[in-house]
Amino acid sequence: MQPLSRRDLLEKLGYTLGALSFPVSSWATNELGEKLILPNRHRQNRIKKQITAITLGAGNRGNVYGDYATAYPDQIKIVGVAEPIEIRRKRYSEKHNIQSQDQFTTWEHVFEKEKFADAIIITTPDDLHYGPCMAALKQGYDILLEKPISPSEEECRDILELANKNKRIVAVCHVLRYAPYFERLREIMQSGLLGNVVSMQHFEPIQHIHMSHSFVRGNWHNSKETAPIILAKSCHDLDIIKWLIGKNCKKIQAFGKLSWFHEGNAPEGSTKRCTDGCSVESTCPYSALKIYHRDRIWLHHFDLPEDKSKHGEVIMDYLKHSNYGRCVYRMENDQPDHYTSNMLFDDDITVSFNMEAFTDYHGRRTRIMGSMGDIVGDMYSYKWSNFITGESEEWKHESDGHGGGDWNLMSDWIAAVSNQDESLLTSTISDSIESHIMGFAAEKSRLNHTVEDIVL
Ligand SMILES: NC(=O)c1ccc[n+]([C@@H]2O[C@H](COP(=O)([O-])OP(=O)(O)OC[C@H]3O[C@@H](n4cnc5c(N)ncnc54)[C@H](O)[C@@H]3O)[C@@H](O)[C@H]2O)c1
Known part of the structure; x- marks a missing residue:
């Protein structure tokens, strides 16, 4: 392959190298607690009409994508949710103003109704991707599907086959493909400069x-x-x-x-839970008391009350009753x-x-x-x-x-659904499988x- 000159490449890429700063959301964060990088204007100006979507699984990822709808209401409106945990369903419904008849406790209930939105956002746990994805394809929804597509190769292939047969848009959340860093590496590599x-x-x-x-x-x-x-x-x-x-x-x-991380490495004096009087708790890097209670980090899978003064008490309850309080050497x-x-x-x-x-x-x-x-x-x-x-x-x-990939993906997926143009995506199901x-x-x-x- 003939390499391009640096100047040709820069012209081709349409930018100059150097320090770049991307604007971030003033409030929406990812699972690391970092503010999400906003898509640039070029990405946002391609919407034919606002799309509507139903979220299945209002946990961490359901909120990362849902928050996009709050930031860009002209592009997407969330009109339904399925979530078994009541506090999550309630908070999500309030945030997106979802009517009570469109709030469900599990994904199956969504498909008992006739199609009532353009698209489905699947952010359920890994083993609950296949069922909702197949049901959504059968009803003619376009889909945003969290990775992995499915833990089973056979199910991945089934989804691909049905998506192709029913000609629906399925974007897999391979968010790194939408991160400016990786987009630029790919452009350089594909340009022949290397x-x-x-x-x-x-x-x-x-x-x-x-x-x-x-x-x-x-x-x-x-x-x-x-x-x-x-x-x-x-x-x-x-x-x-x-x-x-x-x-x-x-x-x-x-x-x-x-x-x-197995029992053979459990230190002497350690207990089943960090809250059980573990004698090495103060020197253990994995102490749940230190991570979640003292440092208050990695809390995105905890449902905490609005009132911050109650956080300590609620976190302690999680540590006493959920896996997050268990010794890292005594898990399954x-x-x-x-x-x-x-x-x-x-x-x-x-x-x-x-x-x-x-x-x-x-x-x-x-x-x-x-x-x-x-x-x-x-x-x-x-x-x-x-x-x-x-x-x-x-x-x-x-x-x-994710280097700005989370919301860039949302922006491209909405444009693809709104224009019914799969080519606006780089992580279609066929590209991702x-x-x-x-x-x-x-x-x-x-x-x-x-x-x-x-x-x-
Ligand atoms: N793209 C990425 O970078 C990325 C990052 C983290 C997680 N993920 C993937 O996203 C998915 C969700 O992960 P998460 O961190 O948001 O987990 P989470 O546990 O925070 O959210 C999953 C939600 O699904 C709900 N749920 C469970 N059963 C359900 C059912 N029957 N119907 C409807 N909802 C149901 C759970 O109650 C929970 O609120 C996983 O598949 C995960 O692997 C992707």
């Missing part, structure tokens, strides 16, 4: 407290009840690797294990805390990917090696070196946890010690 892309290293540092919250104590601690961590956490990574390279993955191999968790995989793509491009629990930081790191240049990036910045000119350029920007197939194959490899072919 020459031939030869190899890539990608790293997902989960951050140790995040690991304990989500994959030891929390919603995704049991791979059989939800999805293996390679899908639950890293289908984003497999997807972004494939999207950046823009070629097919042919083979994958994986290793990984749950090495630390089975998700690996380190996972490494190698991939072979078309044209002999090789990729190594690591997902690690034991870091003090989060934010994906990527190194891309091309015959005429390389890129080193960490989601907040990248440095791209041009071997031909000897010059290098640096780019920096503010970032929320291949990386899921890579994830299923990686897990097979990890468990069976094999190198798996990717069969699409």
Whole structure:
């Protein structure tokens, strides 16, 4: 491939490199408590008419997408909700002014009614994506579907088949594809400025407290009840690797294990719950009392009252009665805390990917090696070196946890539904399914010690 000059590339990309600052929402936050980055004007000016949507699952993600409707009421109105937890359903309904007959306790009830909106937002737990997605497709809704598509390969393929047959728009929430950082890396790679892309290293540092919250104590601690961590956490990574390279993955191999968070490592004096008088609580980095009660972080799966003076008492109740108060060494968790995989793509491009629990930081790191240049990036910045000119350029920007991808995705999905134009999306179901197939194959490899072919 003939590399472009730097000037050609900049003209092509339509921007200059340097420090960029994106405006953020004054109130809406993601699960890390970071303010969400707002989509730029170019993204927002494509709506033919406001769309209506029903949210299934008014938890953390249902609110990230729902808050977009509050910020941009001219683009989307939430007209229905299904949520079994009363306080969540009530708060969501009040926020979006949803009529009482359109508030449901479970997703099945929505489909007992005739279609009453343009689209469905599916933000239920991983094992509750398939049922609502198939029901929504049958009734002719367009869909925003949280990842993973489904924990079962067969179900993923069923959804793809029905979406194609019924010609509905299904956007999978591979939010990284919509992050300006990854969008720019892809443009540089696809432009040819790196020459031939030869190899890539990608790293997902989960951050140790995040690991304990989500994959030891929390919603995704049991791979059989939800999805293996390679899908639950890293289908984003497999997807972004494939999207950046823009070629097919042919083979994958994986290793990984749950090495630390199990009973064999429970310190002497530790108790079933951190609140049971654990004698090592004050020195344990995973103390639930420290994380949730003293530091008041990672609280986005707790339903706290408006009155902040009552938070301490409610949090303590969670610690005494929910998994969030249990010792990290005495859970029924089975998700690996380190996972490494190698991939072979078309044209002999090789990729190594690591997902690690034991870091003090989060934010994906990527190194891309091309015959005429390389890129080193960490989601907040990248440095791209041009071997031909000897010059290098640096780019920096503010970032929320998904680098601005959450609301950019919403903006593109609404435009796609409003215009009935799937091409406004980069993560359609057909584009997204291949990386899921890579994830299923990686897990097979990890468990069976094999190198798996990717069969699409
Ligand atoms: N795209 C991303 O970056 C990203 C990030 C985090 C989570 N996720 C995915 O989003 C989904 C939701 O995760 P979350 O963090 O919001 O979890 P959550 O637990 O906060 O929200 C899920 C909600 O679904 C509700 N629910 C359960 N059963 C239901 C039913 N039968 N009908 C309707 N609602 C039901 C739950 O009560 C809960 O409120 C998961 O699939 C998760 O893997 C994606």
